[in-house]
Each structure stands twice: as C-alpha cells, then as structure tokens.
Amino acid sequence: MMTFAPTPSSQAGEPVKVAQACGWYVVLGCFKRYRPAQRRANNIGVIVVDTNDYPNFRNGWFCAVDGPHSRSRANQLRRSWRGTVADAYAKSAC
Numbered sequence: 001m002m003t004f005a006p007t008p009s010s011q012a013g014e015p016v017k018v019a020q021a022c023g024w025y026v027v028l029g030c031f032k033r034y035r036p037a038q039r040r041a042n043n044i045g046v047i048v049v050d051t052n053d054y055p056n057f058r059n060g061w062f063c064a065v066d067g068p069h070s071r072s073r074a075n076q077l078r079r080s081w082r083g084t085v086a087d088a089y090a091k092s093a094c
Contacts, residue, residue, distance in 0.1 A: 021049070021053075021054070021067075021068050021093060021094075022068065022093055022094035023067060023068025023069055023070065023074075023092070023093060023094070024067060024068060024069050024070060024071045024073070024074035024075075024090055024091065024092050024093070025049070025063075025066065025067030025068060025069070025074060025090065025091055025092075025093055026065060026066040026067060026069075026074055026077045026078045026081050026088055026089070026090055027063050027064075027065055027088065027089050027090070027091050028040065028041075028044060028046060028063075028064045028065060028081060028084075028085045028088050029063065029064045029085060030051070030061040030062065030063040030064075031061065031062050031063075032060065032061060033062065034048065034050075036062075037062035037063060037064050038062075038064075040064040041064040044064065044084060044085070046064050046065055046066045047064070047065060047066075048062050048063065048064055049062070049063050049065050049093075050062055051063060054093040054094060055093075055094055056091065056092050056093055056094060057091070066081065067093070068093065071090070071092070074090040075090050077090075078090045
C-alpha cells in the first residue's frame, strides 16, 4: 500500500527565518532533543523548528513541521499528512 505524503513548503534542513515563519504549520512530531526531530523531518521531507522561536508554541521542543501556510492550507495538509503521521495537527506559530 502506498502512503501519500504532501510536498513540504521548503527543503528539509533548509533554515527558516522567524520573520518569514509566522503562519500556520502542520506539526508532525515534537521532541525534546534536536536529533530525533531532525530524523523525523528527514524521513518525511519537512523542516525542524525550535519552538522557543515561536510565541504560540510551547518552549523547549524541536518539532518536525510543514509550513508556514495559511490556516486553510495547513488544515488541508493536516488531513493529507494523517496518512503518514496519525497525530498530525495544525497550529499557528505567531
């Protein structure tokens, strides 16, 4: 069986500047350490964010995310990502 994985908005490992990063994200897993988050991101082709850089995320985590997007686009992608990450959810970063 083939699993659908949406195309991420930027390349895995590509730095994201916070000024460009406000918007909605599909959260695909959060970890207390960077390495596990980076492994997840690399495996599914998304980026990692440090939650300390975003006012609406809980501090102290590294999350594999797809975004930023508009709210409606993030919710569309969340439904698509659920085939790959069952507990994917959309969240506003700022």
